[in-house]
Amino acid sequence: MSFExxxxxxxxxxxxxxxxxxxxxxxxxxxxxxxxxxxxxxIAGTDAENLSxxxxxxxxxxxxxxxxxxxGGHFNHxxxxxxxxxxxxxxxxxxxxxxxxxxxxxxxxxxxKFGTAGVTRFGSGWSxxxxxxxxxxxxxxxxxxxxxLMDLAEVKGTPVMGLDVWxxxxxxxxxxxxxxxxxxxxxxxxxxxxxxxxxxxxx
Ligand code: MN3
Numbered sequence: 001m002s003f004e005x006x007x008x009x010x011x012x013x014x015x016x017x018x019x020x021x022x023x024x025x026x027x028x029x030x031x032x033x034x035x036x037x038x039x040x041x042x043i044a045g046t047d048a049e050n051l052s053x054x055x056x057x058x059x060x061x062x063x064x065x066x067x068x069x070x071x072g073g074h075f076n077h078x079x080x081x082x083x084x085x086x087x088x089x090x091x092x093x094x095x096x097x098x099x100x101x102x103x104x105x106x107x108x109x110x111x112x113k114f115g116t117a118g119v120t121r122f123g124s125g126w127s128x129x130x131x132x133x134x135x136x137x138x139x140x141x142x143x144x145x146x147x148x149l150m151d152l153a154e155v156k157g158t159p160v161m162g163l164d165v166w167x168x169x170x171x172x173x174x175x176x177x178x179x180x181x182x183x184x185x186x187x188x189x190x191x192x193x194x195x196x197x198x199x200x201x202x203x
Pocket of ligand 1: 027031077164166168169
């Protein structure tokens with residue numbers, strides 16, 4: 001079995017003006033495709049060919065760096081495309097909204113914490129909202145293409161939302177202004193998808 005590039009669930013221009021079509025086209029078609037291709041090459045002929053990407057991540061310390069970088073890249077981007085949508089944004093309701101409020105105080109305080117995790121991530125990486133094994137919501141960040149599923153992550157848990165803060169995610173439109181990209185990104189967040197992942201992670 002080999003991994004495949006998932007189809008983007010909307011058109012390249014669906015997230016404009018917040019994320020431009022050209023960025024989406026290159027990000028999905030070139031960057032994510034490269035992670036998939038390189039992951040397949042790195043696991044060819046090994047037992048990892050029969051594992052899910054989640055199981056590979058959970059045991060990532062057993063694998064070479066090429067699997068860590070490209071397997072992380074594949075999992076992270078697959079999640080990233082799905083937790084965005086045209087006409088997204090607003091604030092989460094229901095159980096997720098309540099959990100965010102009871103954990104972080106207010107939705108705005110959560111946004112600030114999640115955004116700061118992305119702004120202050122030196123170099124390339126991700127900011128995350130995760131459900132820990134103790135079923136707590138926590139904001140974390142990881143370097144490069146690592147993620148909180150990985151057994152070597154500093155803070156471990158099930159990712160329910162993740163924000164790509166690599167320059168390739170925003171440079172064409174925002175250049176060095178990562179905070180502006182993060183501020184705009186809240187307008188494309190797909191809270192229904194994230195609420196579903198939260199519900200699943202709390203089981
Ligand atoms: Mn990326």
